[in-house]
Amino acid sequence: MGQVEEAKISCLNLLTRHRELLVSMLRSIQCLLDNLLASGFFCEEDVEIVQRTITKANQARKILELVQCKGEEACEYLIFVLYKVHDAYIDLQPWLKQINYKPSRDIGEMKVVNTDPSKCYRH
Numbered sequence: 001m002g003q004v005e006e007a008k009i010s011c012l013n014l015l016t017r018h019r020e021l022l023v024s025m026l027r028s029i030q031c032l033l034d035n036l037l038a039s040g041f042f043c044e045e046d047v048e049i050v051q052r053t054i055t056k057a058n059q060a061r062k063i064l065e066l067v068q069c070k071g072e073e074a075c076e077y078l079i080f081v082l083y084k085v086h087d088a089y090i091d092l093q094p095w096l097k098q099i100n101y102k103p104s105r106d107i108g109e110m111k112v113v114n115t116d117p118s119k120c121y122r123h
Helices: 001-006 013-015 021-023 027-036 043-052 058-070 071-083 089-098 116-120
Strands: none
Touching: 013 021, 013 058, 013 071, 013 089, 021 058, 021 089, 027 043, 027 058, 027 071, 058 071, 071 089
């Protein structure tokens, strides 16, 4: 039974434990906001709160704070976006491997769209 508990660490706890790393490496804020809004985890007001925050680091902090207030499923969805939108979050791919992230069935069926504007310039 201990193995099962180890295998499924709370996504909320992962975001708390790795907050400093995430704040320093989250760059494509708009892509996260677009997906959190489209999935229903964020409302327009949440998006506006984040967008009113000036620096990328503070925007990342605000996203993490809001997502964590919304619970485990919202936290997993945020990690799922980082996992699915590989190009926009390339710097976080080693972290996803380190935590051995595998999406749950419910989250894995949710839609994610890469709205990172810089994807247009990558070849």
